[in-house]
Amino acid sequence: MKLGVIGCGKMGTALVAGAVRAGALGADQVIGFDPHPAARDAFATATGSLAAASLKDLAGCDTLLLCTKPQQAAAALSALRESATTEGLLISVAAGLTLEWLGQHAPSGWRHIRCMPNTPALVGEGAAGFACSKNATEADRQTAHDLLGAVGSAHSLAEPLLDAVTGLSGSGPAFVFLMIEALADGGVRSGLPRDIALELAARTLRGAATMVLETGLHPGQLKDQVTSPAGTTIAGIAELEARGLRSALIEAVTAATRRSQELGRS
Template identity: 40%
Template sequence: MRTVAVLGAGKIGEALLSGLIAAGRDPQSLLVTTRSGRAAQLAEKHGVRAASTAEAAAEADVLVIGVKPQDIEPLLVSLAPVIRPGALVVSLAAGLPTALYERHLPAGTPVVRVMPNTPMLVGEAMSVMSAGSHAGPEDMETVRELLSAVGSVIQVPEAQQDAVTALSGSGPAYFFFLVEAMIDAGILLGLPRNVSTELIIQSAVGAAKMLRETGEHPVALREAVTSPGGTTISAIRELENHGVRAALLAAIEAAALRSTELGAAHR
């Protein structure tokens, strides 16, 4: 069994550790590093091993890097002289290209860029992976296996990662924003907050399940709810009048542009 080290185990890193353990991985095959004393807490909580960056780099077959983007380059400088030859590096940092890692790490180091999202915390992540210059099919399968423990995984060319970041990386925030507005609408209409919240959350869960399990196009599912002259079409008209569709397109486009900007300084 390959040894996996999570460098910078914040919420996403801890979620990955939990998912791997739940999927049957031996906790002792998992290493964790943090800048604070949290590594020891995670070790006690999950049975994994706390380690320094140098210890993890020297031992691990797979290094999952979950530190903040601004901390990446100092970390890579410290990793370069101690990383185990042939180790696979997996980046979870938004916007940062694999070329940045390859520039700092020993020649030939396989790097895979991943854009996960926060539903990883409940085992329902959408993780999107892209191969760097030296990552082969076996490396991609290793990453797919790891990430499958915490949700769904697909692979795209790295040139599409800024779009992925905008769509699924930031995507949960758009849904939370919409749910928040709908709950407030229920309160405006006189419902208690707890009732409005339960109605909207279950409606969201049910709608998502219908999308996944029926395989129907969203338009077909929406039309099935939209009776001629009924309440739903009145609501849809107002959404269109207020430019909600155009606003979503513009918002996601802005997120993709920002992802591109974040990575531009490191290309």
């Protein structure tokens, strides 16, 4: 495989660096292009891959990773359309670009995969979903899984479900950052220094998430293990339930999913 990366920003760099680090991809198999020389140089340094001087240098690649902003994607793909090989795979992480849109703008005869990664991929803890076009092969599906899985977890889904992925894991980090900030504020209100409260809050959420993933237990079971009769935890949980934390989070994911659907239609 020869992978051409269109857009050498944080996400493109994180995906390639993770794949190279995991052994899923050789640095010599990758060439990246970005209109900003500083971004190209940073990509080459972080991944050990080549930096292209122009989009034409990606013409010989049989796999393209589209990491531009959505509004820049059409121009980038148009520039490649005439010079690209007749068959290949386009993997897009550009938000909101549907498989139908990719089919209309990508080089003729190419297969397409639409991905929704999230920002924790930048630290190797991503959670992504992806959907394949009808003409994509099982090898294409595995390529996307290996690339996204190198920086976290990846799940192959029907395309309509990518809106829910956007609402949950795409927008979810912002919800969690808000929770960390609020927990830290609670610690400060109760007398803790700000820096200590923030570290305790962040490590508490990371530790709790790790327990869910590594034990395989339902979060409710883990919650019950911490909640002793008439103790401090149940007092706090009762307050959260009274103030609607559970329903607020459900509605936040639902609202983000609905907005993703609206953006896709527009």
